Amino acid sequence: MKKWFAVLCTLFLLTACGANDNNDSSNNQKDELKKVTFVLDWTPNTNHTGLYVAREKGFFAEEGLDVDIIMPGDAGADQLVASGKANFGISYQEGITQARVQGVPLVSVAAVIQHNTSGFASPADKNITAPKDFEGKTYGGWGSPVEQSVINSLMKLEGADVEKVSIVNIGDSDFFTAVQRDVDFTWIYYGWTGVEAELRGEEINMIYPTDYTEKLDYYTPVIATNEKMIADDPETVQAFVKAAAKGYEFAIENPSDAADILLKAAPDLDEELVKASQEWLSPRYQDDAAQWGEQKLSVWENYAEWMYDNKLLDQPLEAEKAFTNDFLPTKENK
CATH class of the missing domain: 3.40.190.10 (Periplasmic binding protein-like II)
Known part of the structure; x- marks a missing residue:
């Protein structure tokens, strides 16, 4: 009985040492x-x-x-x-x-x-389907000069006047809240916010800059x-x-x-x-x-x-x- 007990103890120690060696090896690998x-x-x-x-x-x-x-x-x-x-x-x-x-x-x-998958989004009931429809509307952005330049360049293509667009900074505001409360349209990534609109059953119109000029396909x-x-x-x-x-x-x-x-x-x-x-x-x-x-x-x-x-x-x-x-x-x- 004592003999078997000794064998079992030896096996346990060998197993334990092997496990420690494996753990040490894993830790060393991560350290490396x-x-x-x-x-x-x-x-x-x-x-x-x-x-x-x-x-x-x-x-x-x-x-x-x-x-x-x-x-x-x-x-x-x-x-x-x-x-x-x-x-x-x-x-x-x-x-x-x-x-x-x-x-x-x-x-x-x-x-x-x-390809650039971003664009200007608005609730469908605001009837913004082309850049000329920005006239008389309020755009909510994050305060970058690029935003006004993109809006201006798209509106120029349709003979519209960017001075007739009100541009406000909404910072990190949620799109869905902002367009119901503060603004008519804003700039989104369709792959996230557009897909979310689909899931919520909220119909939106998208105006993609890439549809108007390849220079904005960045x-x-x-x-x-x-x-x-x-x-x-x-x-x-x-x-x-x-x-x-x-x-x-x-x-x-x-x-x-x-x-x-x-x-x-x-x-x-x-x-x-x-x-x-x-x-x-x-x-x-x-x-x-x-x-x-x-x-x-x-x-x-x-x-x-x-x-x-x-x-x-x-x-x-x-x-x-x-x-x-x-x-x-x-x-x-x-």
Whole structure:
């Protein structure tokens, strides 16, 4: 009996040691991953799904990265990325264009969505179906000069007068509340707010700037880093973009599963909205591009030219320096 007891004790100790060794190995492996910070532009939503997929499915870890996804706070994503306080972040072609003209070294390394899916939304009963209908109406925005310029340029195409539009700043106000209380129309991403309107059974009219000029078909949003990161640590940039691409490719092929991953990371989100939004947005991540994330020089040039012509830039943009496709995965390194 004593002999068997000794054997059992030995087996228990060996098993325990093995378990400790495995735990130590797992912890050491995590410690060996390079810590990277990614800052969102807003609260988690389906623009960000591929990033959460890449983290949950281990795509970042496979590339040697431990990615912390954080909220922007008061500073904003562009400022945190430009200053190096975050390695990567969600940005917009508009923001990067303005930043670079001002000497801020932000660089877009991937387009999250291939075409501009934003536009001016209004309740159907307000009868705003074309830019000329903006006359006599109140627009609620976030206080950017770009908003008035876009409204003005669209109205000019129809011979309408932007001076007849009242423009007010509604900040972060909810679209549905604002259009019932304060304003007639505002600017939304259809993939989120438009889909929510569908679910709520509220009929809205959409006016997409891209229907009127290709110069307003720009990349929104994008994934950005800064020039110093690219110069000093291109391996990490390559690893991050490769893993993010796998995350978005998974979301393209598996919208329902990808939505579940986003909901796991952000359980306060409305499940029905996330699921519906993901179904709508997933095919639009890559759309007609050769691969997810790809950006074209012509898109950067067109929008910068439009901004310059509308006096939103002090000088022309060196568009070729504002973005790069160099870190997108190729067939060889996928």
